[in-house]
Amino acid sequence: PGASSNGATNTTREANEKTESSRVSPAKLGSTDVVPTLAFPSISTADFQFDLDKASDIIVEKAEEFLPKLGNARLVLVDLSHGSKILSLVKAKASQKNIDSERFFTFVGDITKLRSEGGLHCNVIANATNWRLKAGGGGVNAAIFKAAGPDLETATRVRANTLLPGKAVVVPLPSTCPLHNAEGITHVIHVLGPNMNPNRPDNLNNDYTKGSKTLREAYTSLFEGFQSVVQ
Numbered sequence: 289p290g291a292s293s294n295g296a297t298n299t300t301r302e303a304n305e306k307t308e309s310s311r312v313s314p315a316k317l318g319s320t321d322v323v324p325t326l327a328f329p330s331i332s333t334a335d336f337q338f339d340l341d342k343a344s345d346i347i348v349e350k351a352e353e354f355l356p357k358l359g360n361a362r363l364v365l366v367d368l369s370h371g372s373k374i375l376s377l378v379k380a381k382a383s384q385k386n387i388d389s390e391r392f393f394t395f396v397g398d399i400t401k402l403r404s405e406g407g408l409h410c411n412v413i414a415n416a417t418n419w420r421l422k423a424g425g426g427g428v429n430a431a432i433f434k435a436a437g438p439d440l441e442t443a444t445r446v447r448a449n450t451l452l453p454g455k456a457v458v459v460p461l462p463s464t465c466p467l468h469n470a471e472g473i474t475h476v477i478h479v480l481g482p483n484m485n486p487n488r489p490d491n492l493n494n495d496y497t498k499g500s501k502t503l504r505e506a507y508t509s510l511f512e513g514f515q516s517v518v519q
C-alpha cells in the first residue's frame with residue numbers, strides 16, 4: 289500500500305518500500321509498544337514558497353542533529369505525491385550523510401491518514417500552521433484541523449493563541465479526537481515557518497539570511513517539542 293508505481297519516482301517508491309520493511313518489527317510488538325515516530329510536512333515550502341533546495345539542506349541538517357538525542361524514535365518527512373521535489377531532495381541529501389535510514393526517511397501519503405491508508409503508525413504529527421493557529425487557510429493546516437475536528441481547536445487554545453515564526457507548540461489530543469482514535473496520533477505539534485510568499489502579508493521580502501535562520505529555529509522547536517513528548 290502507498291507504493292504504487294502510478295507516477296512514482298524510484299526514490300519515493302524506494303522510500304515507502306523501506307518504510308514498509310522498517311515497520312514490521314514495531315507492528316509485531318502490539319499497539320502500546322509502537323516506536324515513537326514524528327511525521328512532519330516540509331515547513332514553509334508550499335504556500336510560504338521557501339526555496340526547496342535550501343529547505344532540504346536545513347531538514348537534513350536538523351534531522352542529523354536531533355536523531356542522536358531521540359533514543360529509538362523516528363523522524364519521517366511526509367508529502368502528498370510521489371513526484372514531491374522536497375522528498376526527492378531530502379532523500380538524496382540524507383543518503384550522502386551518516387544518517388540511519390530506518391530512523392529518518394521520507395514517506396508519501398496524507399499526514400492525517402498515515403496509519404489507516406499507509407500502514408505507518410506515527411504517534412505525533414507536525415502541522416505547518418499560521419500565526420493565529422487557526423483552522424483553514426489551505427495546505428496541511430486545513431487538512432489537519434479538518435481531520436481532527438473541533439477537539440484540536442479547543443486543545444490548541446489551552447496552549448496558545450498565537451505563534452511567532454520559528455516557534456512550535458505541542459498540543460496533546462484528547463482520546464475523543466478522530467485523529468487520536470482512528471490514527472493513533474496522541475499529539476499535534478504546530479510549527480510556524482518563515483513566510484517567503486511575496487503575495488502574503490508579513491513575508492520576509494526574499495531575505496534568505498533571516499528566512500533560513502527562522503526555518504532552522506522552526507525545526508529546532510519542532511524536534512525539541514517531539515523530544516519532550518518522547519521522554
Ligand code: AR6
Nearest residue numbers: 329332333334335336398399416418425426427428429431
Ligand atoms: N499531508 C501531507 N503533506 C501535505 C498535506 C497533507 N494532507 N497537505 C499539504 N502537504 P503548506 P507552508 C505538504 O502550504 O508552506 C496554510 O494556509 C505540502 O505539499 O501546507 O508552511 C497555513 O495556514 C508541502 O510540502 O505549508 C499557513 O498560512 C508542505 O505540506 C501557510 O499555509 C507544507 O505546505 C503555511 O504554508
